[in-house]
Amino acid sequence: MTKKIATLLTLIAFNFMALASSMQGQPAPAFNLQDQSGQTHQLADYQDQWLVLYFYPKNDTTGCTIEAKAFRDNYQVLKEANADVLGVSLDDAESHQAFIKKYDLPFNLLVDENKQMSRDYGVDGGMAIFSYAKRQTFIIDPKGMVAKHFEKVDPNTHAEEVIAALKALQKENQVTVSQTDNQDLVQITEVIDGAAVFGDKWPQKQFIKVKLGVALQEPIQYQKMNFVITGNITRVCQKKGCWMILTDGESFARVDFNNHSFFIPKDSTGKAEVYGRLVKKELTEEQRAHFAAEGSGELPELSYEIVADSVKISAT
Numbered sequence: 001m002t003k004k005i006a007t008l009l010t011l012i013a014f015n016f017m018a019l020a021s022s023m024q025g026q027p028a029p030a031f032n033l034q035d036q037s038g039q040t041h042q043l044a045d046y047q048d049q050w051l052v053l054y055f056y057p058k059n060d061t062t063g064c065t066i067e068a069k070a071f072r073d074n075y076q077v078l079k080e081a082n083a084d085v086l087g088v089s090l091d092d093a094e095s096h097q098a099f100i101k102k103y104d105l106p107f108n109l110l111v112d113e114n115k116q117m118s119r120d121y122g123v124d125g126g127m128a129i130f131s132y133a134k135r136q137t138f139i140i141d142p143k144g145m146v147a148k149h150f151e152k153v154d155p156n157t158h159a160e161e162v163i164a165a166l167k168a169l170q171k172e173n174q175v176t177v178s179q180t181d182n183q184d185l186v187q188i189t190e191v192i193d194g195a196a197v198f199g200d201k202w203p204q205k206q207f208i209k210v211k212l213g214v215a216l217q218e219p220i221q222y223q224k225m226n227f228v229i230t231g232n233i234t235r236v237c238q239k240k241g242c243w244m245i246l247t248d249g250e251s252f253a254r255v256d257f258n259n260h261s262f263f264i265p266k267d268s269t270g271k272a273e274v275y276g277r278l279v280k281k282e283l284t285e286e287q288r289a290h291f292a293a294e295g296s297g298e299l300p301e302l303s304y305e306i307v308a309d310s311v312k313i314s315a316t
Contacts, residue, residue, distance in 0.1 A: 022149050022151060023121065023122065023138065023146045023149050024146055024147070024148060024149040025145070025146065026145070026146050027144055027145055027146070028043060028053075028138065028140045028144050028145065028146050029043075029117075029120035029121060030042070030043045030044075031043055031110075031117045031120065033088075033110040033111060033112060033117055034093070034110070034111055035093075035096070035108040035109060035110055035111065036093050036096035036097045036100055036108065036109050036111070037093075037097075037108075038093065039108070039282070039284065041086065041108065041110060042259070043140075043144060044259040044260060045287075046084060046140070047142065047143075047144060047242075047260050048142050048237075048239050048240055048242065048260075048294075049082050049083065049084060049142055049290070050081065050082055050083035050084075050139065050140065050141060050142060050147075050166060050169075050170075051083065051084055051085075051086065051139070051140040052071075052078060052083055052084070052085045052086070052137065052138075052139055052140075052162055052166070053086050053088065053121075053137065053138045053139075053140060054067070054071070054085070054086070054087055054088070054135075054136075054137040054138075054153075054158075055087075055088045055089065055118060055121065055123045055133040055134060055135065055136050055137070056068070056087060056088070056089050056133060056135050057089065057125075057132040057133060057134070057135060058089065058091065058132060059089060059091045059095045059096065059098070059099040059109075060095075060098075060099055060102070063135065063155045064089075064135075064155070065103065066155040066156060067135070067153070067155035067158055067159070068087065068099070068103060068105055069103055070155065070156075070158065070159035070160075071085050071087070071105075071107065071159050071162075072103065072104065072105050072106060072107075073159070074159045074160070074163060075106045075107060077163055078162075078163065078166070081163070081166055081167065081170065083139075083166055084107070084286065084290075085107040086107065086108055086109070086110055087105075087107065087108070087109040087110070088109070088110045088112050088117060088118070088133060089109065089112065089132075089133050090112055090113055090115060090118070090131060090132060090133055091109075091111070092111060092113060093111050096109040096111060108284075112133065115131060115133075118133045118134075121136075121138065123136045135153045135155075136149070136150060136151055136153060137149075137150040137153060137158065137162060138150075139162065139165060139166060139169065141169070147169050148165045148166075148169060150162070150165075185240060185241065185263040186198070186241060186263050186264060186265055187262070187263075189201055189202075189262075189310065190202065192312065194314070195273075195312045195313060195314045196312070196313050197310055197311070197312045198257075198262050198263070198264050198310065198311045198312075198313070199257060199258065199261065199262040199275075199308065199309055199310035199311055200275075200309045200310040201310070202275065202310055202312055203226075203275060203310075207226070207227065207228050207275075208227050208228065209227070209228040209229075209230060209273070210222070210227055210228070210229055210230070211229075211230050211231065211248050212229050212230065212231040212246055212247070212248035212251050212252075212253060213231075213248040213249055213250075213251040215227070215229050215278060216251050216253065216278075216304060219278050219280075219304045222277060222278045223277055223278050223279065223280075224277070225277060226275055226276055226277050226309065227275075227276075227277065228273050228274065228275050229246070229273070229274045229276065229278075229306060230248070230271070230272070230273050230274070231246040231247050231248040231251075231252075231271075231272060231274075232246070232247050232248070232269075232270065232271055232272065233245070233246065233247075233268050233269050233270060233271075233272050233313065234246075234247045234252070234269075235295050235296060235297065236264060236265070236266050236267070236268050236295070237266070237294045237295065237296075238266055238294055238295040239294050240260070240263055240266075241263040241264050241265060241266045241268075242257055242260040242263055243255055243256050243257055243291075243294075243296075244264065244268065244272075244311075245296060245297070246272060246274060246306065253278075253303065253304060253305050253306055254281075254291070254296065254299060254303075254305040254306075255274055255276070255305065255306045255308050255311070256305055256306070256307050256308065257308050257311070258276075258307055258308060258309055262310075262311075264311060264313065268313055270313065270314055271313070271314040272311055272312065272313050272314070273311070273312040274306050274308045274310075274311050274312075275308065275309050275310045275311070275312075276306045276307050276308035276309055276310075277306070277307060278304045278305070278306055279304065279305060279306075279307050280302075280303075280304055281302070281303055281304065281305045282301060282302050283299060283300075283301055283302075283303075288301070
C-alpha cells in the first residue's frame with residue numbers, strides 16, 4: 001500500500017510539473033527586488049519595452065560565466081532591439097558586484113536570496129543550503145506577458161537563440177512599442193471648469209497648492225503626503241503617454257503616473273496641476289538613456305520626481 005501511495009504521489013507531482021513548467025503566454029509575475037547596487041527593480045519599470053529575464057544557478061561557475069559573457073557581448077544588439085537584460089540568482093549583492101566587475105557585465109543582476117522570485121517563475125531548485133535558481137530564461141513583451149520561455153538552456157548558444165526569438169516575436173507582432181498609439185489608453189476621468197482630469201478623481205477635500213519651484217526648494221516636506229503641485233507641461237512620453245515633464249521657470253521634474261496606472265495624450269501642453277508627492281530618484285545610465293529616447297531630454301542622475309495619483313490639464 002505504501003509503495004502504491006508513493007507511486008501515486010510521484011505521478012501527481014510529475015503531472016503538476018508538466019502543467020506548470022511552461023509560462024509562455026501567461027502574464028509575467030510581478031517582482032520587486034534590489035540589484036547589486038541596492039537599486040530596486042520592478043516589472044512595471046520595463047512595461048514599455050522587451051525584457052530578457054534569465055535565471056542562473058551561481059556566480060562565477062563555468063556555465064553561468066559563459067552565459068553572462070555571451071549576454072554581455074550581445075548586449076548592444078539587444079538594446080537596439082528595444083530590450084533590456086536582467087540576470088537573477090540567489091547570490092548576494094556582494095557576490096553580484098564581484099561577478100559584474102570581473103567580467104565587465106553591462107546589465108544588472110537581481111538578488112533573490114529568499115527565492116521568492118524564483119518560486120514565482122517556477123525555477124527554484126534544490127533545498128536548504130543547496131538551493132539554487134534553475135537555468136531558464138523568459139522574454140517578456142512590452143505588455144508584461146511571457147512571450148517566450150526557454151526551459152532548456154545551453155550557455156554556449158543561448159544568447160544567439162534569445163536574439164533570434166526576440167526578432168521573430170517582434171516581426172510577428174508587426175509593431176514595436178515606439179509605434180504604439182496611445183489613443184485607446186487615454187481616458188478622461190472627469191472635467192472640472194473646462195480642465196480634463198486623468199487618473200483618480202480630483203480630491204474634493206482642502207489641500208495645499210504649491211508651485212513646482214517652491215516644492216523643489218524644500219523637497220523633504222513634500223514627500224510624506226500628497227499635495228497639488230503646479231507647473232507647465234513641456235514633454236510627454238512619446239511611446240505611451242505614461243509620464244510627463246513638469247516645469248516652473250528653470251525648475252523641472254519628471255512626473256510618473258503611478259507606475260503607468262493612467263495615460264495622457266502625447267501632444268499635451270500647457271498648465272497642469274498634479275496631485276501627488278515628491279520622491280527622491282536615482283536613475284541609472286540605462287534608465288536615463290531610456291527616458292531620453294522617449295523624449296525626456298537629459299535627466300540628472302539624482303533628482304526628485306513626482307508620483308502622481310491624478311493630473312488636471314487646463315484647456316488653455
